[in-house]
Amino acid sequence: NEDVLILAIESSCDETAAAVVKNGRTVLSNVISSQISTHTIYGGVVPEIASREHIKAVNYVIRRALAEAGVGLPEITAVGVTYGPGLVGALLVGVAEAKALAYAAKKPLIGVHHIEGHVSANFIEHPDLEPPFVCLIVSGGHTHLVIVKDYGKFEILGRTRDDAAGEAFDKVARAVGLGYPGGPKVDRTAREGNPHAIEFPRGKVDGSPYDFSFSGLKSAVLNHINHAKMTGEEIHVPDLVASFQNSVVDSLVSRTVMAAKEYGYGQVAIAGGVASNTALRAAMEQACNKAGIRCCYPSPVLCTDNAAMIGAAAYYEYCNGNIAGWDLNAVPNLKL
Ligand code: KG4
Ligand code: ZN
Numbered sequence: 001n002e003d004v005l006i007l008a009i010e011s012s013c014d015e016t017a018a019a020v021v022k023n024g025r026t027v028l029s030n031v032i033s034s035q036i037s038t039h040t041i042y043g044g045v046v047p048e049i050a051s052r053e054h055i056k057a058v059n060y061v062i063r064r065a066l067a068e069a070g071v072g073l074p075e076i077t078a079v080g081v082t083y084g085p086g087l088v089g090a091l092l093v094g095v096a097e098a099k100a101l102a103y104a105a106k107k108p109l110i111g112v113h114h115i116e117g118h119v120s121a122n123f124i125e126h127p128d129l130e131p132p133f134v135c136l137i138v139s140g141g142h143t144h145l146v147i148v149k150d151y152g153k154f155e156i157l158g159r160t161r162d163d164a165a166g167e168a169f170d171k172v173a174r175a176v177g178l179g180y181p182g183g184p185k186v187d188r189t190a191r192e193g194n195p196h197a198i199e200f201p202r203g204k205v206d207g208s209p210y211d212f213s214f215s216g217l218k219s220a221v222l223n224h225i226n227h228a229k230m231t232g233e234e235i236h237v238p239d240l241v242a243s244f245q246n247s248v249v250d251s252l253v254s255r256t257v258m259a260a261k262e263y264g265y266g267q268v269a270i271a272g273g274v275a276s277n278t279a280l281r282a283a284m285e286q287a288c289n290k291a292g293i294r295c296c297y298p299s300p301v302l303c304t305d306n307a308a309m310i311g312a313a314a315y316y317e318y319c320n321g322n323i324a325g326w327d328l329n330a331v332p333n334l335k336l
Helices: 036-040 047-069 088-105 114-125 165-175 182-190 215-231 237-263 278-291 308-319
Strands: 005-010 015-022 026-034 078-084 109-113 133-138 143-150 153-159 267-271 294-296
Touching: 005 047, 005 088, 005 308, 015 047, 015 308, 026 047, 026 308, 036 047, 047 088, 078 088, 078 114, 078 308, 088 109, 109 114, 109 308, 114 133, 114 143, 114 267, 114 308, 133 237, 143 237, 153 237, 165 182, 165 215, 165 237, 182 237, 182 278, 215 237, 237 267, 237 278, 267 278, 278 294
Parallel strands: 005 078, 078 109, 133 267, 267 294
Antiparallel strands: 005 015, 015 026, 133 143, 143 153
């Protein structure tokens, strides 16, 4: 009955991260080296630069994670790593590093699905949360509504047909000149605006009640901006982004709560970078309270990309006996 210590590595996008997690729920260290400032001048993540930055940071980040946890590699039970989905060059840095460490230290290697990692951030934040529950995963690259049937077992109810929720935030932020990364800036700016100032469409997909669509909303926002420019009307940015955000939040919350009610689950969780959005958290909490459903979300640092969540997911994969071979490879479009 020994403690299981996972050294986890995450490098799927623009954060190089390493963490040590005990028994899937207790974070002993959580080190994140963000590349955001490097990519800001390009207005988004440049994949080739991301790979190079990961190579520069990965060893340092791992050493820090072990030091802060006060453990050495020999005391680690297993090495977990994100192997997809994500940028292939970025993923390869983490995967190669994890393989080398695990092989040298004679430890089991565990491949983790990035989205399963995001979901598992909730296990860290809420020690008593256990499957089954409904989970909304909203990040820069993904928008999924799933039932978490058991640890590592998902049933997908819906997904986005076009843009991911975070992508929509980033594009709207760019269009109104708030810069990159857009999500947190829209979140902050929207607090000074009226969410009902402009009536934007709620994206619906005919015949698929749990699917999302944000491209129509994005076009409506861009049309609004172009129209104002042509007529010389002044754009009230806080009202605009608050109204946009309100439409996104409405779509996300209504489908999530509808799913919980229809499938009869008493717990809802949100995950991914957009789960740190203050309006989404407040609206989900309110809708769940009204429906008598428990609402969970991780603290902001566990919502955006980090390795602690990968360590949590890796623990449950380890318990399920899912040990990877030395041929583990990066899978950029890995399916859930
Ligand atoms: O999970 P994440 O760190 O990376 C991916 O796996 O994609 O998510 C990043 C996304 C970005 O699109 C970012 O703009 C968005 O999450 N985001 C937010 C907020 N914080 C981050 N979106 C809305 N409100 C926020 N507070
Ligand atoms: Zn992510």
